[in-house]
Amino acid sequence: xxxxxSNPLLGRRAxxxxxxxxxxxxRAYSAAAVDSTVHGVFQRAINATALxxxxxxxxxxAIYNTPLIDLTHAAGTLHRRFHNPGAIQMCTLMNIxxxxxxxDCSYCAQSSRYQTGLKATKLSNVESVLAAARVARDNGxxxxxxxxxxxxxxxxxxxxxxIKAMVEGVHALGLESCxxxxxxxxxxxxxxxxxxxxxxxxxxxxxxxxxxxxxTTRSYDERLQTISNVRDAGIKVCTGGILGLGEKPExxxxxxxxxxxxxxxxxxxxxxTLVPIEGTPLxxxxxxxxxxxxxxxxxxxxxxxxxxxxxxxxxxxxxxxxQVLCFLAGANAVFTGEKMxxxxxxxxxxxxxxxxxxxxxxxxxxxxxxxxxxxESSFQVNTSLLADAPTGSFQETxxxx
Ligand code: SF4
Numbered sequence: 001x002x003x004x005x006s007n008p009l010l011g012r013r014a015x016x017x018x019x020x021x022x023x024x025x026x027r028a029y030s031a032a033a034v035d036s037t038v039h040g041v042f043q044r045a046i047n048a049t050a051l052x053x054x055x056x057x058x059x060x061x062a063i064y065n066t067p068l069i070d071l072t073h074a075a076g077t078l079h080r081r082f083h084n085p086g087a088i089q090m091c092t093l094m095n096i097x098x099x100x101x102x103x104d105c106s107y108c109a110q111s112s113r114y115q116t117g118l119k120a121t122k123l124s125n126v127e128s129v130l131a132a133a134r135v136a137r138d139n140g141x142x143x144x145x146x147x148x149x150x151x152x153x154x155x156x157x158x159x160x161x162x163i164k165a166m167v168e169g170v171h172a173l174g175l176e177s178c179x180x181x182x183x184x185x186x187x188x189x190x191x192x193x194x195x196x197x198x199x200x201x202x203x204x205x206x207x208x209x210x211x212x213x214x215x216t217t218r219s220y221d222e223r224l225q226t227i228s229n230v231r232d233a234g235i236k237v238c239t240g241g242i243l244g245l246g247e248k249p250e251x252x253x254x255x256x257x258x259x260x261x262x263x264x265x266x267x268x269x270x271x272x273t274l275v276p277i278e279g280t281p282l283x284x285x286x287x288x289x290x291x292x293x294x295x296x297x298x299x300x301x302x303x304x305x306x307x308x309x310x311x312x313x314x315x316x317x318x319x320x321x322x323q324v325l326c327f328l329a330g331a332n333a334v335f336t337g338e339k340m341x342x343x344x345x346x347x348x349x350x351x352x353x354x355x356x357x358x359x360x361x362x363x364x365x366x367x368x369x370x371x372x373x374x375x376e377s378s379f380q381v382n383t384s385l386l387a388d389a390p391t392g393s394f395q396e397t398x399x400x401x
Contacts, residue, residue: 041063048081055303063302068295068298071298074298076329078302079301082306082372088361088363089363091142091144092133092139093145094144096129096148097121101150103217106213106281116279116280123148126162126166130173142175142176143177143198143199144170145177151218152181152183160191163181165195167195171195177197184202189229193235200235203241204241204259206242206254207247210251210254213245238266238269244285252292252295255296265307267307268308271300271311273288274287274313294322297329300330308333309332311331311334311335315334315335333363
């Protein structure tokens with residue numbers, strides 16, 4: 001027989017039979033997997049009023065392994081405290097130098113080690129890049145990213161000069177600028193900063209443990225050193241990962257642990273899913289299930305509340321509904337345009353139509369996240385609904401921060 005209980009979701013005394021049934025099912029489902037610390041870890045994450053860089057791997061794992069329905073709700077709720085939930089940054093990524101790269105990243109079409117049929121090119125000229133940036137801006141993008149397939153910038157003085165001119169030109173168009181050029185030393189980072197560069201992308205790709213199975217020609221620590229050089233130069237750091245590289249769920253936790261415990265959180269965390277390229281070693285890798293992508297995004301939002309979380313490569317294969325689930329869980333940027341490096345990309349018109357359907361809108365350039373008051377962000381989490389709440393604690397109170 002159903003009993004009368006107060007239902008904090010409804011905010012009134014109610015005969016809450018469906019809610020009680022749902023809670024019972026969720027508890028039964030998760031009882032074996034959730035340990036007694038999850039509730040506390042979750043509480044601390046969703047009540048965040050300041051950034052933490054002292055996360056333990058166990059804490060991130062506890063969050064990542066929370067039932068997905070609770071995880072996405074909490075992430076989406078925290079997202080509203082630091083960001084306007086309707087604002088999605090539109091970025092366009094241009095390949096300014098394609099292919100011929102000496103590195104052996106097992107997923108990449110641009111490595112010269114694999115027969116992918118990709119034709120290597122020289123660095124694009126400044127005018128053609130700025131023309132593309134203008135098209136991106138006129139279509140609604142506010143961030144323009146430029147990628148060159150290089151191991152590093154050693155001995156590339158004239159290329160660096162041209163790239164600085166591109167950065168200055170992009171800046172003059174009122175766009176945020178980002179470049180990804182491989183490894184960078186301190187002096188090169190400073191030169192790019194002086195040219196007005198907004199952000200530098202250098203992904204760590206995966207966990208420290210899984211990384212050697214994907215790339216052997218440069219180490220995880222070399223990646224971290226470049227990120228450190230960028231940060232020290234005062235450039236915003238964009239670093240994220242690729243899901244679907246043959247890793248395990250604990251490697252998603254490891255990836256998040258790496259970025260969330262940097263001296264400061266990256267301004268931008270791209271979440272890519274592998275786009276299998278024929279000719280690369282990972283062409284036949286098992287596709288990553290969507291729930292793992294959503295889990296990674298939601299956990300990233302909870303451990304790095306101010307970061308811009310971008311749905312990057314692989315989005316073109318996601319249904320609109322899946323993309324919206326990602327936005328609800330805290331993602332707030334997409335790559336949009338004609339192409340994303342060597343792979344297909346959702347276009348501006350398609351994205352703007354999706355935005356219109358869901359009440360989303362393009363984020364302006366240079367928006368900084370701010371901590372908003374509870375009443376401004378409608379932040380309400382019924383912590384009694386978390387999976388490890390003690391039995392019978394379905395109380396009237398809800399935590400409002
Ligand atoms: S360094 Fe970049 S361009 Fe070169 S193989 Fe790796 S991912 Fe591809």
